[in-house]
Amino acid sequence: MPTYDFIVIGSGIAGLSYTVKVAQHFADRNIPIKIALITKTIAEETNTKYAQGGIAAVWDTDDSFEKHIEDTMVAGDFISDRTVVEMVVREAPERLRELIAYGTDFDRKSDGSFDLVKEGGHSDKRILHYKDSTGNEIERALLAKVKSFESVDFFTHYFAVDLITQHHLGEKVTKDTPGKQCYGVYVLNKKTKQVETFLGKTTLLATGGIGQVYQSTTNPTIATGDGIAMAYRAKGFVQGMEFIQFHPTALYNPGKKPSFLISEAVRGHGGILKNQDGSTFMEKYDARLSLAPRDIVARAIDSEMKIHGVDHVYLDTRHIPKEEILQHFPMIYAHCLKELGLDMSKDMIPVVPAQHYLCGGIIVDHFGQTNIENLYAAGECSHTGLHGANRLASNSLLEAIVYAHNAFEKSVSQYGTQVLPVGIPDWDDAGTRNPEELVLVTEMAKELESIMSNYVGIVRTDRRLKRAYDRLELIYLEHEELYKQSRITVPLCELRNMINVAYLIIKHARAQRQNKGLHYNIDLR
Template structure:
C-alpha cells in the first residue's frame, strides 16, 4: 500500500501539465510532497500524442476574445456554458506562453511571428501548430519537464481499476450520498499482475476518451473510457455523453484501427471535399463549405456516401504546391505515400468520418472538481461545459491546459486539509480464478463496437438506439458474471469500462429529444 499527496491517472496534456505545476510549486516552496503519475502503457501513449491540428488561442491583434467565444458558442450549438467559454478563451494565451516556456515549439514565419492556421468553424487564423504533429511536440516537451522533478514517481504499465471511496470502508454510497470522498485508487501492476493500492489525498483523472467503443476511431487503443467508467461507478455525475464527435476526414483504410487522421488543418489550408467524379458537394449543406464545423461536414459526407453508394469521399489538395504540402503536412504526405502508395500532391485523398472526440464526460466545476471530494478530472474525460453539443476544432488541447491549471490552483489551495481514513482494505479477489477463455472477452468487445457503430453513429433513430440498449444489456450481464468469477486482467477491465461508457452514450442519446450539434436523430425531425 503506497501513500501519496497527489495521484494523477493519465499522461496526456492534462495530466502532465498538472503534474508539472504541482511539482514546481512545492519544489519552489521547499515543501516535500509525493506525486504519483500512473499510465496504462508507455508514458508517451495518449490521445494528445495523436493530435495533429494544433491549439487555439487569440494571439493576433486582428483577432479578439469575442470572436473566439462566438465561434465556440456557434460550433457548440449554443449548448456551451458561456461563462466557461469566456474563462477558457481569456486564459488561453497565458497557458500557451507556459507551454512555450517548457520548450514546446510552434511553427513560425520568416519574421519570427507564429504561423497561425485557420480551421473549420474559426473566424480567424488562431491555431498554433507544429507541422502536422502538434500533440506529439507538446507531449515531448511536457514529458521532458516532468522527468526533471525528483518528487514525481512515474508508473508506466499500471492500469487503474477503481477509485477508492467510503464504499470500500463498508458504507453504502449512492449518487445522492452527501460528502462522498475519494481516497485514491486500486491499480493493476501489469508486470507483476498484482493489484496495488495507491492512497491519495488528491486524485486527478486525465484518462482521455472512449474511441475504442467504435469500430472506426482515430483514438489509440488505450482510449477505453477508463476514467469516466471508474468515476461513474464511484457515483460521480456524468453529462453530455450523446455528443460524440466524428472527425469528417480520417484516411479510408478498411479494417485499420486506429484510423489515420487527415487533419482539419488540411481543409483550413485549402483542401476541398469532393466525390469520386471530382464534383464538390459541401455547397448543398453549408455556406462555409469544407470549413463548416465538424458535425455538419461529417453528416454531409455520411449523406453523400449513402446517396451515392460509395465507401468514401475525397479531399483534394492537388492545387496546392508540393513544397507547401511537404512544409505543412510532412507526416500526412509520408504516411499516404508509404501506406497507400498515394502521392497526395498528385491524387485525391480518400476519406471517411471516424469517431474522434467525446464532448461529454465527468461533470466538473470551473476548478475541475467533481461532485466527489478530492477527485478532479481534466481533459477529454471531463465535462466542463466548454464544448456544448460539438467541439470547435483545436479547443480540446486548450481546454486541457486551462483546466489542468485550475485543478492545480484549487488542489494546492486545499492541500493539507484532507485526511486519509484508517482501515482502507487491499483489493480482495478471493474465490476468483484466471479466466479460461479470453476469446469471450475479445468477442464481446467486437460485438460492442459493432452495436455502437451501427446503431449509435453519426445518424441515429429511436429504433436503432433501443436495439443498441437491448443488445448491450445482454453483453453487460454476460460480462458481469465473468468479471465476478475472474482474476483481474486488462482486457476484462477495459471491456467493463467500455460497457459502462457505451451504456451512458446510449442512455443520454435516448434522453436527448432535440437534434443539437453532434446528436442527430431522424425521429426528432418528425416529432418536432
C-alpha cells in the same frame, strides 16, 4: 500500501501540465511531496500524442476574444456554458505562453511571428501548431519537464481499476450520498499481474477519450473510457455523453485501427471535399463549405456516401504546391505514401468520418472538481461545458491546459486539509480464478463496437437506440458473470469500462429529444 499527496491518472497534456505545476509549486517552497503519475502503457502513448492540428488561442491583433467566444458558441450549437467559454478563451494566451516556456516549439514565419492557421468553424487564423504533429511536440516538452522533478514517481504499464471511496470501507454510497470522498485508486500492475493500493489525498483523472467503443476511431487503443467509467461507478456525475464527435476526414484504409487522421488543418490550408467524380458537394450543406464545423461536415459526408452508395469521399489537395504540403503536412504526406502509395500533390485522398472526440464526460466545476471530494478531472474525460453539443476544432488541447491549471490552483490550496481514513482494505480477489477463455472478452468487445457503430453513430433513430440498449444489456450481464468469477486482466477491465461508457452514451442519446450539434436523430426532425 504507498500514500501519495497527489495521484495523477493519465500522461497526456492534462495530466502532465497539472503534474508540472504541482511539482514546481512545492519545489519552489522547499516542501517535500510525493506525486504518483500512473499510465496504462508507456508515458508517451496518449490521445495528446495523436493530435495533429494544433491549439487555438487569440494571438493576432486582427483577432479578438469575442470572435473566438462566438465561434465556440456557434460550433457548440449554443448549449455551451458561455461563462466557461469566456474563461477558457481569455486564459488561453497565458496558458500557451507556459507551454512555450516548458520548451514546446510552435511553427513560426520568417519574421519570427507564429504561423497561425485557420480551421473549420473559426472566423480567423488562431491555431498554433507544430507542422502536423502538434500533440506529439507538446507531449515531448511536457514529459521532459515532468521528468526533471524528483517528487514525481512514474508508474508505466499500470492500469487503474477502481477509485477508492467510502464504499470500500463498508458504507453504502449512492449518487445522492453527501460528502462522497476519493481516497486513491486500486491499480493493476501489468507486469506482476497484482492489484496494488495507491492511497492519495488528491486524485486527478486525465484518462482521455472513449474511441475504442466504436469500430472506426482516430483514438489509440488505450482510449477505453477508463476514467469516466471509474468515476461513474464511484457515483460521480456524468453529462453530455450523447455528443460524440466524428472527425469528417479520417483516411479510408479498411482494417486499420486506429484510423489515421487527415487533420482539419489540411482543409484549412485549402483542401476541398469532393465526390468520386470530382464534383464538390459541401455547397449543398453549408455556406462555409469544407470549413464548416465538424458535425455538419461529417453528416454531409455520411449523406453523400449513402446517396452514391460508396464507402468514402475524397479530399483534394492537388492544387496546393507540393513544397507547401511537405512543409506543413510532412507526417500526413509520408503516411499516405507509405500506406496507400498515394501522393497528396497528385492524388485525391480517400476519406471517411471516424469517431474522434467525446464532448461529454465527468461533470466538473471551473476548477476541475467533481462531485466527489478530492477528485478532479481534466481533459477529454471531463465535461466542463466548453464544447456544448460539438467541439470547435483545436479547442480540446486548450481546454485541457486551462482546466489542469485551475485544478492545480484549487488542489494545492486545499493541500494539508485532507485526512485519509484508516482501515482501507487491499484488493480482494478471493474465490476468483484466471479467466480460461479470453476469446469471450474479445468477441464481446467486437460485438459492442458493432452495436455502437451501427446504431449509435453519426445518424440515429429511436429504434436503433433501443436495439443498441437491449443488446448491450445482454453483453453487460454476460460480462458481469465473467468479471465476478475471474482474476482481473486489462482486457477484462477495459471491456467493463467500455460497457459502462456505451451504456451512458445510449442512455443520454435516448434522453436527448432535440437535434443538437453532434446528436442527430432522424425521428426528431
